Amino acid sequence: MNAVVTANGLTKRYKNAIALDQVHFEIQPGRIVGLIGPNGAGKTTALKAILGLTDFQGQLNVLGLDPRSQRNKLMEEVCFIADVAVLPRWIRVREAVDFVANVHPRFSRDKCQAFLSRTKLAPDMRVRQMSKGMIVQLHLALVMAIDAKLLVLDEPTLGLDILYRKQFYQSLLEEYFDDNKTIIVTTHQVEEIEHILTDLMFIRDGKIVLNTDMEALGERFAEVLVNADMAANARQLNPLDERQVFGKSIFLFDGVDHSRLQTLGEVRRPSVSDLFVATMKGTYA
Amino acid sequence: MKTLYWLVKREFWEHRGGFIWAPVITGLVFLVLNLMGIVSGEVFGSRHGFHLGSLDGQDIASKIQSLDVHQLQEVGAALDLAMLSSSGLISLVFAFVVFFYCLGALYDDRRDRSILFWKSLPISDTSTVLSKVIAAVLIAPIAVVICGVLTGIAMLIMFAIALSFHGVSVWSLLVLAHPFQMIGFLVGSIPLYLLWALPTVGWLMLCSSWARTKPFLWAVVIPVALGVMISWFNLLSSDGFHSTWYWREILARALFSVFPGGWLHHGAETGLGKDPASIGQFFSLSTSYAALGTAEIWIGAAAGIAMLAGAVWFRRWRDDS
Numbered sequence: 262m263n264a265v266v267t268a269n270g271l272t273k274r275y276k277n278a279i280a281l282d283q284v285h286f287e288i289q290p291g292r293i294v295g296l297i298g299p300n301g302a303g304k305t306t307a308l309k310a311i312l313g314l315t316d317f318q319g320q321l322n323v324l325g326l327d328p329r330s331q332r333n334k335l336m337e338e339v340c341f342i343a344d345v346a347v348l349p350r351w352i353r354v355r356e357a358v359d360f361v362a363n364v365h366p367r368f369s370r371d372k373c374q375a376f377l378s379r380t381k382l383a384p385d386m387r388v389r390q391m392s393k394g395m396i397v398q399l400h401l402a403l404v405m406a407i408d409a410k411l412l413v414l415d416e417p418t419l420g421l422d423i424l425y426r427k428q429f430y431q432s433l434l435e436e437y438f439d440d441n442k443t444i445i446v447t448t449h450q451v452e453e454i455e456h457i458l459t460d461l462m463f464i465r466d467g468k469i470v471l472n473t474d475m476e477a478l479g480e481r482f483a484e485v486l487v488n489a490d491m492a493a494n495a496r497q498l499n500p501l502d503e504r505q506v507f508g509k510s511i512f513l514f515d516g517v518d519h520s521r522l523q524t525l526g527e528v529r530r531p532s533v534s535d536l537f538v539a540t541m542k543g544t545y546a
Numbered sequence: 547m548k549t550l551y552w553l554v555k556r557e558f559w560e561h562r563g564g565f566i567w568a569p570v571i572t573g574l575v576f577l578v579l580n581l582m583g584i585v586s587g588e589v590f591g592s593r594h595g596f597h598l599g600s601l602d603g604q605d606i607a608s609k610i611q612s613l614d615v616h617q618l619q620e621v622g623a624a625l626d627l628a629m630l631s632s633s634g635l636i637s638l639v640f641a642f643v644v645f646f647y648c649l650g651a652l653y654d655d656r657r658d659r660s661i662l663f664w665k666s667l668p669i670s671d672t673s674t675v676l677s678k679v680i681a682a683v684l685i686a687p688i689a690v691v692i693c694g695v696l697t698g699i700a701m702l703i704m705f706a707i708a709l710s711f712h713g714v715s716v717w718s719l720l721v722l723a724h725p726f727q728m729i730g731f732l733v734g735s736i737p738l739y740l741l742w743a744l745p746t747v748g749w750l751m752l753c754s755s756w757a758r759t760k761p762f763l764w765a766v767v768i769p770v771a772l773g774v775m776i777s778w779f780n781l782l783s784s785d786g787f788h789s790t791w792y793w794r795e796i797l798a799r800a801l802f803s804v805f806p807g808g809w810l811h812h813g814a815e816t817g818l819g820k821d822p823a824s825i826g827q828f829f830s831l832s833t834s835y836a837a838l839g840t841a842e843i844w845i846g847a848a849a850g851i852a853m854l855a856g857a858v859w860f861r862r863w864r865d866d867s
Contacts, residue, residue, distance in 0.1 A: 314665065315865045332862075336668040343662035349560070349655065356559050363552045364667055400663075 263325070265290050265411055265443045266311060270319035273306050273467075280306040281317065282467035290410070291440040292474075293457055296447045297537055298464035299544045304447040307464065308415050311445070312341055324410055337366060340404045341413035348388045348396055355384040361403050373406035376432075394425035401429060405437045412437070414446040418453075426450065430457055451534045461533065463540055470540060484531040485512045485522050495525050502539035513539050549669060553677030554685060564643040565686045572639045573697035576632050580701055584708045618722055625702060625723035630829060632701055633694030633732055640690045641805040644682050644743070648750035648804070651678040652861055653761045671861040675751065675854060682747055683740045687806075691732045699725060727830070734831040739806050741843055744850025746803035748857070755857040758866055769797045799846050809837035 266288040273281040280303045288294055298304045309315040313328030313335060321328060326335045348357065354377065362370045380398045388396055397417065404412065412433075418426040434457050438444060448454055461478060463471035473481065487495045492510045496503070498521075500512040513531055514522060522528050558565060613621065652675070655661040664674065706719050753765040773793055780789040802808065810833065837843050 309865070312665075314662075316863065333668055333670045336666065341662075341666045343666070344659070347659045347662045349660035349663065350658065351560050353559075356556075360552055360556055361667065364549045364669055366668070404666075 263290075264288060264322075265292075265324060266445075267322045268307075268310075268320070271307070271310060271321055272318040273303075273310060273315065274318075279467050281310070283319070284464075284467070284469055286462065286469055286472055288443060288445065288460070290443050292459045293438065293444045293446065294460040294462060295451070295454055295458040295533070296445060296462050296464060297451055297533070298447075299541050302464045302544075303467040304464055305415055308341070308413050308445065308447065312339065312413060338410045339413065340407050340409040340411070341415070342397075342400055342404055342417045343415050344417075344419065348400055350387070350389040352388050353384070354382050354386050354399060357388075357399065357403060358384075361407075365407055367408040368403075369406045369408065373402050376402035376405055376436075394421050397421060397425060397429060401432060405432065410442060412442065412444045414444065414448075416448055417446070418448065418450065426453055430454060433457075451537055452532065455533045458533075463537065465541060465544060471536075478533075478536075479530045480519075481516055482531050482536060483514050483517065483519055483522050484529045484535065485514065485526050486510075486529070487512055487526040491525050498522075502535075502542070550673055550677055550680075553669065553673055554681050557678060557681035558685070561643075561647060561681070564647060565681070565689055568639055568643050569636045569690050569693035572636045573632065573693045576635050576697055577700055577704070580704060584704065588708070588711075621719070622722035622724065625705075625719070626725075626728055626829065628705070629698035629702055629723065629725060629728050630731075632697040633691070636690055636694045636697065637806045640686065644686060644804045645746075645750065647686075648678075648682055648747050649754050649761050649765060651682070652751055652755035652857060653757060656864070656866065671858050675755075675858045675861060678751065679747060679854060682804075683743045684736070687736045687739050691736065694732060695729050698728065731829050731831055731834070735806065735834055738809060738834050738837065741847045742806075742809045742837070743804050745799045745846040745853070746801060746850070748850030748853030749800040750804075751857040752853040752860070755860040755864065766801065769800050773797050795842065799842075803846065809834065809843060 264287040266286070268284055268286050271281050271284040273279070282303075284303075284307065296304050296307065306315065310317045310321055311323055311328060313332035316329065323335060324338050328335055352360075358370065358373055358377075362368050362373075377399070380395070380402070382391070382395060382399055382402075386395075388399070391399070401417075418429050421429070430453065433444070446454060446458075458475055460474045461471065462469055482501075485495065487510045489508060489510065495510065495512045498512075498514060498517050501515050502513040504511050509526075512525075513535065519528055655664060702720060702723060702725065706714075709719060749769075750761075750765055753761045753768075757764045773789070773796075776792050777789040798808075810828075
């Protein structure tokens, strides 16, 4: 199958900083890709380039189209939730649904109404009267009713409480996502999306420093709980990271044979957040 | 086409207050003020023992009967003007609404970042800008004309009823006025307004689309600063530059052409004499459309369209949200 997004030498320079530096990646259909990076690493710039919201150097192909020159056509197949609370404050629920229903060829009003009926949103309610969580519910209802091939989410749950956050990803996974759709998501709340991701990309200083699917991740990286007496042995294997818990050391290894690690102690699959912290060490230093 | 229709509709959802309620309220205020005037006239009249209608000892009914044809024309013209004056006031309010609408049209949604929502939909930037232009110079003026006509008619009727208390038949006065001619004048002015307002709408929307902050300041400061520079050179050099030309043909056209009727100033210099009949002729479409014969309206419209194209470009590529 053709890749949904192909980037080749994607570069974006701002006046005094480089946001994306010769980035290469491919995103296949039917995947949920987490694009994770520290603040200012270039996540949002990458998404903006994909959405045709910014100019760039290099090659970028999204669903066979160039986001710079064919943006209007592209937006029929691509949806995005840029951030929480970017719906216009004056709009009413009824107006938002009417408007999208009439300008978007792939929007299903019935689906949208079904999503809305499960919320407390009333048709005459204005966005300015809603809580942050309700705005996201409305936005999500609008977006999930669009049969798009690619959904881009940029920090979609920032500032929401845990109930809304769980509900958000659950709805996406259960009622929206299927094999024909692709989701790219950036967030800082890595723990919460870890279990829904199929692919992981780490970005740092405008470069992709890790690009793997979740299965390969478990094979490549390992976390080992090592007793103090074995710690010296473990250090010889060049761990990515080491931290101390209750008198034991936890080491993180990249590409070391699992059978060898088992002689050191208990081997576990590292969490994405631990891996992230280890990979990004020294970013702000 | 359907997208454009819904885009224009969206503008009305957002600006219902400015486009519909502002003219309606202005019209109502105008009527209330006139009513207060009539009532106070009547009250003062009866309190101080003279009749409002009595002129030279005659009452107003017999006075009207004694008027000759020329004087009747004068009365008709006065009624026409009274009817237009309501539209004049509403248009003034409307012009301010359009001015600030254009300044905010491509800026407000960048400031509150809701542009990201609009840009997540398959809508071209050209359609977006076009819908805002249509709302400003076509649909909003139609709303204004409707309000103005209704207010004008209501006012005529109000005067006629007031006079009927003094023995003047309602119809005898109303037939002297030319309400249909006035309605025709107002409706017919809309296309002319569209052309005339384009340079201001274009300039304001260009600033709205381009400015990172404070579009009002940029929109006003740039042309004024330029004008001051030119005037200053004008002072220094003896033959030099025509600064008055700049102020009138560039600055005024870039900032004040949203005020309706600006195209009438040519006609006003020549056509508006002391003769009452000339008032009726002046407020006619032939005077208005004579402006189409001048180059300035076309040059202005072309400049406006060019600036709108610039606004579309900035709307597409401005990357600050």
